[in-house]
Structures are given as C-alpha cells and as structure tokens.
Amino acid sequence: MDLANLIDVATAEQMRQKPLRVNCCTSTGCRAARSLEVMQNLEAAVEAEGLTDRVEVVGVGCMGFCGLGPLVQVEPSATLYDESHRSTALVEDLFYEGVKPAEATSIIGALNGGVTTALKGDLQHPFFARQKKVVREYSGRIDPERIEEYIAVGGYRALYKALFEMTPEEVVAEITKSGLRGRGGGGYPTGLKWATVAKMPAGQKYVICNGDEGDPGAFMDRSVLESDPHLILEGMAIAGYAVGANHGFIYVRAEYPLAIQRLQKAIQQAKKYGLLGTQIFDSHWDFKIDIRIGAGAFVCGEETALIQSVEGGRGNPRPRPPYPAQSGLWQCPTLINNVETFGNITPIVRNGSDWYAGIGTEKSKGTKIFALTGKIRNNGLIEVPMGITLREIVEEMGGGVPDGTVKAVQTGGPSGGCIPATLLDTPVAYDSLVEIGSMMGSGGMVVMDESTSMVEVAHFYMEFCREESCGKCIPCRAGTVQLHELLTRFLKKQATKADLEKLESLCQMVKETSLCGLGMSAPNPVLSTLRYFHEEYEALLQAPIYAVPAYAVPD
Amino acid sequence: MSVKTLEIDGKAIAIEEGATILQAAKENGISIPTLCHLDGVSDVGACRLCLVEMEGSNKLLPACVTEVAEGMILHTKTPKLQNYQRMTVELLFAEGNHVCAVCVANGNCELQDMAITVGMDHSRFPYRFPDRPVDVSHEQFGIDHNRCILCTRCVRVCDEIEGAHVWDIAQRGEHCFIVSGLHQPWGEVDACTSCGKCVDACPTGAIFRKGSTTGEKERDRAKLEFLVTAREKRQWTR
Numbered sequence: 001m002d003l004a005n006l007i008d009v010a011t012a013e014q015m016r017q018k019p020l021r022v023n024c025c026t027s028t029g030c031r032a033a034r035s036l037e038v039m040q041n042l043e044a045a046v047e048a049e050g051l052t053d054r055v056e057v058v059g060v061g062c063m064g065f066c067g068l069g070p071l072v073q074v075e076p077s078a079t080l081y082d083e084s085h086r087s088t089a090l091v092e093d094l095f096y097e098g099v100k101p102a103e104a105t106s107i108i109g110a111l112n113g114g115v116t117t118a119l120k121g122d123l124q125h126p127f128f129a130r131q132k133k134v135v136r137e138y139s140g141r142i143d144p145e146r147i148e149e150y151i152a153v154g155g156y157r158a159l160y161k162a163l164f165e166m167t168p169e170e171v172v173a174e175i176t177k178s179g180l181r182g183r184g185g186g187g188y189p190t191g192l193k194w195a196t197v198a199k200m201p202a203g204q205k206y207v208i209c210n211g212d213e214g215d216p217g218a219f220m221d222r223s224v225l226e227s228d229p230h231l232i233l234e235g236m237a238i239a240g241y242a243v244g245a246n247h248g249f250i251y252v253r254a255e256y257p258l259a260i261q262r263l264q265k266a267i268q269q270a271k272k273y274g275l276l277g278t279q280i281f282d283s284h285w286d287f288k289i290d291i292r293i294g295a296g297a298f299v300c301g302e303e304t305a306l307i308q309s310v311e312g313g314r315g316n317p318r319p320r321p322p323y324p325a326q327s328g329l330w331q332c333p334t335l336i337n338n339v340e341t342f343g344n345i346t347p348i349v350r351n352g353s354d355w356y357a358g359i360g361t362e363k364s365k366g367t368k369i370f371a372l373t374g375k376i377r378n379n380g381l382i383e384v385p386m387g388i389t390l391r392e393i394v395e396e397m398g399g400g401v402p403d404g405t406v407k408a409v410q411t412g413g414p415s416g417g418c419i420p421a422t423l424l425d426t427p428v429a430y431d432s433l434v435e436i437g438s439m440m441g442s443g444g445m446v447v448m449d450e451s452t453s454m455v456e457v458a459h460f461y462m463e464f465c466r467e468e469s470c471g472k473c474i475p476c477r478a479g480t481v482q483l484h485e486l487l488t489r490f491l492k493k494q495a496t497k498a499d500l501e502k503l504e505s506l507c508q509m510v511k512e513t514s515l516c517g518l519g520m521s522a523p524n525p526v527l528s529t530l531r532y533f534h535e536e537y538e539a540l541l542q543a544p545i546y547a548v549p550a551y552a553v554p555d
Numbered sequence: 556m557s558v559k560t561l562e563i564d565g566k567a568i569a570i571e572e573g574a575t576i577l578q579a580a581k582e583n584g585i586s587i588p589t590l591c592h593l594d595g596v597s598d599v600g601a602c603r604l605c606l607v608e609m610e611g612s613n614k615l616l617p618a619c620v621t622e623v624a625e626g627m628i629l630h631t632k633t634p635k636l637q638n639y640q641r642m643t644v645e646l647l648f649a650e651g652n653h654v655c656a657v658c659v660a661n662g663n664c665e666l667q668d669m670a671i672t673v674g675m676d677h678s679r680f681p682y683r684f685p686d687r688p689v690d691v692s693h694e695q696f697g698i699d700h701n702r703c704i705l706c707t708r709c710v711r712v713c714d715e716i717e718g719a720h721v722w723d724i725a726q727r728g729e730h731c732f733i734v735s736g737l738h739q740p741w742g743e744v745d746a747c748t749s750c751g752k753c754v755d756a757c758p759t760g761a762i763f764r765k766g767s768t769t770g771e772k773e774r775d776r777a778k779l780e781f782l783v784t785a786r787e788k789r790q791w792t793r
Contacts, residue, residue, distance in 0.1 A: 297727065314724065319600035319620045471705065471724065471731035473601045478646035481729050482680045502679060509642050512615055513603045 035070030061227020063140030067379025179365030184338030215413025360386030412441025415521030417528025476519030660760030692742030
C-alpha cells in the first residue's frame, strides 16, 4: 500500500456509495433500544420501495443523543466528503429520534414522498449546534466495521503524512505545539509525555491506549471505540512512530464487548491493507497493536495498575516514580494515553497544531467529550470546545432540569466533585475546575436537581471507592471503609459533631497519604459537598439527647 | 559513584546516588516508622507510615521508595505527619482483630511497637470485627488472618528469596487476604518448602510457629510438684 493505493481505495469507496445514506445508530445504547431491528426494517423498506439504486442503509456509530435512541439520520453521501455540498444537497438532513421498528418503513417511504410518524429531531438545537466535533467528527456518520469508509473520509492519511513527511521529532513537536493535554482526567501535557518517551534510549518501547473507562455514568471512550475504531488505531500508530515504539496495546474493559469486537475487526482490516503490522505503507517501519481485556477492576484505569494487568499480573498500582515513560510495561519506556487523547492525534497531524491550538482556552486547548447524564432533558454525548461554561452545557445544550432547577453538577466521577448551581458560570477547563474543588475527569457529567441529597451522593461515590479499592495501601483500603461508615451514620441521623470533624480529618488524610490516584481522589466528592453543602451535613446530625441546660454565668 | 547531599530534620546528609530517603535517614540515626518495609526484599510503598514532607512540594513522599535527590530538604516529624501516622495505625487496629492479650506476638510485635511509637492508645474509628479464618493445616506453621495487616512481607520473601511464591493477595479492598497456593489450605500447597521465612518476616502474630501460640501452650505440671517436694523435703529429684 502506498499513497496512490490509499487514494484509490478512497475513490472507489466514494464511487460505490449511493447518493443518500440512511444512517442508523448501532452502538450499545441504541442497540438496547432495538436499533438493529430498526435497521433491518429500513433495509427491507429500501428494497420494497425500489430505492436500492440511490439509497443505502448504513449501520453507523454513536450520534450522541443517546437518551432518545434509536437514532436515524438521512444524509447525502456527498456531504461526508465536502461540507459545501450541504447547500446543494438533494434533501435536507432528516433526523429521527426514538425510532420504533414499526416506523422504519415509513421513514423510507418519506423519501419517496410519503409521510412518516417517526419523531423528527432538530439538528439546529443547541445540543447539536453548540458542539465542536474533532474526535467525534465521523462518529455516527461512517460504518465503523468497514475500513474503506474510514479511508474514504481521509483516514490513514495523517499516518502517511507523519511517516513520510515528518520526522519523529517533528511529530512530537507538533503535538506539543497543539497544547493537547491528557483526556483521561489528569490533564498532563501530552507532548511532554511523548517527548519523555521519545528521549529515552532507543530499544523496546510500547504504546498503550487506556480504554478502561470506569467512572459511573461515563461512556465517552466506549462510544469513540465503537464508532470510529480506526481513528484510535491511527492515533496510536502515529504515537508509535513519534516515540520509537513498534508495539501497542489497547486495554479495553470486558464490559465493552461491542467495542472489543469492532477493534478486533478494525485491526484485521488495517493489517490486510498494510496499514498496521509489518512494513506499514511499504516502509521499514513496523507497528502492531494487540488488545488486552480488563477483568472488571476500576483501579486498572490507573496507569501503573493497568500496566501490571497487561503484563498478566494483579492490577495493583505501584508508587511513581519511576513513571511509565521511563519504566513501564516490562520495564520498558511506555507511552500511555487515554482513548480520547489518541482520538485527537489524527486530527492534529492532519490539520496542524495551529488549527488545534485555535480551539479552547489559553491553557486548555481543543475539545472535550462529556457524557451528560442525570436529571436533565437531553441525555447523551457532547463534544464541546474547552472554555464553554457549565451553564451553557447544562441549560442550553442539556435543556436544563425537567420541572425543577439545577442544584449541582458532578464532574469527574468518583474522583471529582459537586459543583453548586451558583458556580455554573465556571468555564470548563482543567485549571478552573480544579480551583473549585472538582476536576475535568474523564468526562462524566451528572446533573442533579433540588431533590438530590448531597450527602447521599457522597455516600454513593464513597461506596464505589470502597468496593473498588485494590487494598494495597492502608489509607485507601481501610480509610474508605471508615469514611463510608461515617457517611452512613449521617444518613441514619446518628452522626455527632465529633463525627463531622472526624469525617473532615479522615478525608484529608486519605487524600494526602494514599498510594495512587484512586485513593487520593476518593474523598473529593465528600470534600466538595462539605465545602458547598455543609448545611446538609449539619442538618443530618443527631438531635441532642438532653436539652442543653442553660447555665447561669457565675458572678 | 556520585554523592547527593540533602537535609533531613535539619541534619545535613551526604549519601550515594540511588539510595532511598529511608536509607539516608537510617544511616544518620533518624528514625522513620515503617511496617511494610523489610530489609532484603523489594519495597512496595504500601503502609504509608514512612511518608515524609519535602519543602517545595505539596505531595508527601514515601521514604522507602523515593530516591534521594540533590538539595532535598525533608521533614519527618511534623505534626501533620505524626497525626497521619497515628491515624494509619488506628485504621489498622480497627480493620483487623488485634487482641494483644491472646496473641503469640504479644510483647514482640511490630504493630504493637508502632502503636507505642506513634502514641496510639485507642482507636477513634470503630472496630470492624471482621469475620476472618485461621489456617493451621500446615504441619509446622499456622496463619491467623485476624492478625494480618496485609503488609505483603510474606508474599515478597517467599517469592523473592525462597522462590516458591506460595503467598499472594486475593480479593480487593477490605476483602483482601493473604492466599496460599491456589486458594488451598496452606498444608496442601506443594510449592511450600516449609522454610519458615514467612514466619520470620511477619511483623505481627499472623504467621506463627505451631506450639508457640497462647492457645497451644503446653503446661509442665510436674514442675510444680518438683518445686513443692524440693521446698518441703529438700529433695531435688523429678
């Protein structure tokens, strides 16, 4: 495979595609709402209506509006390759929400001048209109199980560009210049990480993609892996070239069977085309990718634990330094990034770092995908530019709380905090969220309304951390148990003022003395609710057993 | 070999590159409490008792696994650290079933010593009283999980020195326990060479030699008779 072949594949695919694409979401969320049946009915209807020569039903990845699946979108195929065709397209984009299998026939019928009862969605709604899609640009628009569709929209061109038009140093410099920061939660500058691994002495090095997404309510990585697996493979290959690694691992949790299946398929297809494996693009450079499946431990999202798990050991974190960049997988220098981080690599290499650095704020560049869930009208995945305020996300895009008002927004999952409604004007960026006691996290965003008890929320997350602690260090193993029990006392209204003090001091201790990020951040939901909703804790203190006697002040 | 100079608790120290903070402190007579550290096996940084404060950093550093660096200014006995050490020991006592009065290691226990070192005389956290088993299936030794603090010293001596890897950790979080073989009774684990290194490594009375526990104490009643005869009849015979 060389560049001419790649372009041939792309052209052949573009010629093959029919003018109209009926995209039906086949990701996990919509599948659960019977989208596969919808798709079958759509295909049958195309046959029945005699539209096979100009209409094609495509099983695509996630379109984002997961709360109202299954989603079906009619899109002229020309707009996939050139947005300017949108104005001259045969039909306007038709978008249907909550499609029932029975309604599929009429959706196709509508293309022939009929009427459909299917619920029509509004793509101009802020939920869609306010998004800025970089990682998810082709999510929900191409078939994730066919590499040709990915190649047709420009796939693997960035890898070619990196391999033949750039030196590894230039690739690292490009990523550094883009200002990209780790999307797994910590926000460590990606370029710096790459440069560290690249500067280690030549020899065996590894690239790992962390797809062990475990935060309750977060499903960004799953959606990216299910919707555009080649984007991640290409990003990893570029990373391998940049840091001098020839072997990559994708660590995906076992709870994501569809993502694993699609990744396996994608790897096979890419190998067949000579885009992965040995002699990529007929060069002397090899890069292979293997999948490792997690076994159900939240802590394996922590990088040192993940490495142990890939090695086949018990997924326990170990103290850092040495950082994986110096000594990681089998003691070799290892680059480990999150799925979404790798998802940003291809667009950066393709469009240049200046383009990327133009999105977002001064210290947080680019976009971030959030899984917007909880007490909110529009549930789903959104990709927004950094710097957008929480209010815009929650109230405009999310449509606010149905019959009620926002009380708090929880970001960062069990490691993050609850942001009260009064701080909704905070811009979404790494530093601004840390300042108010929460964190960007991997992208979970749970909206809570007035009926939510914040102590219960803290209790829930502490129970999660208690169950997910690996048990290696004492503060996390025993501290989360005691914190959880203390919070239970509050919920039972048995807590005393002394318990409140104990809660605060133990939170501080677990935060400062734990071995890894799980323990260090486990008290965050408690600390942030203590900070902003202290009165709720006080209201749950037990009533005094005796009335406090009024002492007379002695003369 | 290059040398690094640093300061621990106000004392200027020079030590070879690659040494840990713990080694540097020990060499200079500065005591840092440890439980999971054992000379001769690898360090895991799990007990968090050896955390020290470094000026210019808001992170606490585990002394056992942190290498010395030029110009470090370290404090090992700040009120904050002492408070955390005490809480750690309290958490340990509350987590297991540590009853000194009936323990084989009473008076010779690193956990007991640690409680005294950090000034812990009671736990502010309620005792959990977990339901934990005792395994005395081995011919010579026994393991009482009630007294285990999960320091993993036994796991490391068995794996790194004896090379048998009889021990490992099973489950996670509060449910963790030291598992023998493939979750078999210790006596049925073929890999065990009965070397007894785990007994010697164990900081508490969790792993012990049989015949030395309080429950298995053998009484020499004849001795009493001997003493009475000796006193009353002046006859020193048994």
